Amino acid sequence: MKYRRLVLFGATIALVALGWVRTAGQTGPQATTYTPPRTAWGDPDLQGIWRALTPVPLERPQAFAGREFLTDAEMAERDRQAEERRTQARAGKAEREGDGGLRLYNAITWFSEDRIKIARRTSAIIDPPDGRIPGWTPQQLKLWEAREAATRGRGDADSWEDRAYEERCIHVVSAGNRRNFGLGAAERSQGNLGRPPSPEVLEDRFLSESTSGRPMKRIMQAPGYVVIASEDDNGYQIIPLDRPAPDPKVRQYQGVARGHWEGNTLVVVTTNINDKQNGGAIIQVDQGEFYPGTGETLRVTERYTRRDADTLDHQTTVEDPAVYVRPYTFLHEWTRDDKYKVSAYLCREGHDDMPSMLAAGRFDEVTALDNAADAERVRRLRLEELKAEVERSSKR
């Protein structure tokens, strides 16, 4: 009897879990009728070079609350504005405004003839339906406050531990994708330091012309494997197919990826993630954009589906019951660009940035403290929101 109850209990759990996965799946991209080409051994063929840059903000701006997509008229207007700015930039006439209202270099610096496709979505997050990063658990809030306390009084370059993993050339799970794992602080306070964001900054973010780096991915396949190599962090992910994850005591900065095919969709689940994802006790200086948890209970599920010959839907679900009150899912469109010439970005091998950063910190300790205080102010705005949410839900 006991045994039967256990089985029943197990089956119920499984059904609930399946049901949840279903629901999560339904919020995904529209079903596609496209039939992708096959590899010689019969897997859907995703190989080639993909531009994983989508001009969509992670979270939905308040101006678009309740709306998942732009209207045709809005699309046309964005297109016109983008073209106008391109014309100006090409002529070297435009200046760009950065975070905090700083005037950046003349736009010609980052000008490229590549046209970025205007996206129709108002946010990359497709679940929860409001397009916003879910709230935090009370324990995550406590952890974060302890880290704020440990960081207070430090400059922005007291040691390498104050600098982002990206600058330290360490590949973590959210690397190359970091704005999508965020605390959301930078995006929510765009315009920054408490000032309301200027339309130009918003527009810039929306069109993603401000996204630096070249998030180019090369996908390679062999029987039993998919490999995704990234140009911008010179990293790679080897995804063995149809293999169980290793013992939970195996823990890595990039976790362990496992893949399988569901129809024409490659599903990649990353587990075995180490507990150093947020950099430890000290908050890294621009962590306003990073995944904020330790990583110990983080699980990332990615779904790759070719929508047509030149478009790959990349949908990611971030689950961490210790950090977020619920999972969230974001969707990016990757665009094929097989003519692109990959230039490996040498980080650790050609690394002069870290010593320069630390040396600058030692040369001018006052500015280093100032910079750290600025970053803290950006985080604080978001933190206050998160705190209020936790308080509201605890009263309920």
Add this chain to the structure above:
Amino acid sequence: MRPQLKHALLAFGAGVVAAMIWNGTGSLVVGQSLPYKAPRTPDGHPDLGGYWQALNTANWDIEGSNAQAGPYANLLGAYTAQPPGFGVVEGGAIPYKPEALALKKKRFESRLTHNPMFGSGPSGDEEDLSDPEAKCFGGGGLVRATYMPYPSQIIQARNKIFIAYQFGVAFRVIHLVDRGGDLWDAIDDDTLDNDRWMGRSAGRWDGDTLVVYTKGPYYRSVTLDRAGNFMSPNARLIERYTPTSPYHLKYEATIDDPATFSRPWKLGMPLYRIVDQPNMELLEFECIPFVEEFMYGTLKKK
């Protein structure tokens, strides 16, 4: 079974055994008389896929050396001691030009004296001579990544050979080019990835052998071991990967670098397939967190 056939088989078996005893090398004889043919990938090329590792002391000194004490032996005892080993250089010695030989010695002496502000000094273009392995640079560098004492993995995709190296989470992509002659022009066709650390590589099949042409310019000189052996940023490299049994891959590299050597020279070794772990995979050897104090400690706020 008919008695005649039985006897014939027995005789054949005895003959094989006799041949093996005669030559004293067992299966190698069979390998020599019938050259090994590698299994094929679904698109018909030799399949070199799997996990491989060199078992030698080339990472300490490709020219070979007797055992010696390692750095900081007073603190670390035999942990850092250098094991003895035969060299992997064909002919035993590397044909350095005199000034390059002097630089090799300087590299050995400077291998652990990392200066974080190199390139920012008065001369601005001083080369950092410390060993990239000590700094966790990807795979230790081109060529050397193959014989660092850690596993690597070959994955063969369509027109690409992807090799992942465990040390420092490194990789390289070899672009297969379907044409004869040498492949130096193919590299310059400007269709290949530009990698200033692992170089630009074009490859093709020569029977069961994967032949890979690689050239720079590399970001800096390429260090070949802990002993200070190196090649210049403009060295040209031809590598050959030949499967010789299901468990062995013959690796050969010919280095042509007139700035450093008086003639081209060659190194070679077997790579062994890792078979003891049925669920083998390349675990991550992310060594950056272990080298930051070594590299930037002097710039930390005190």
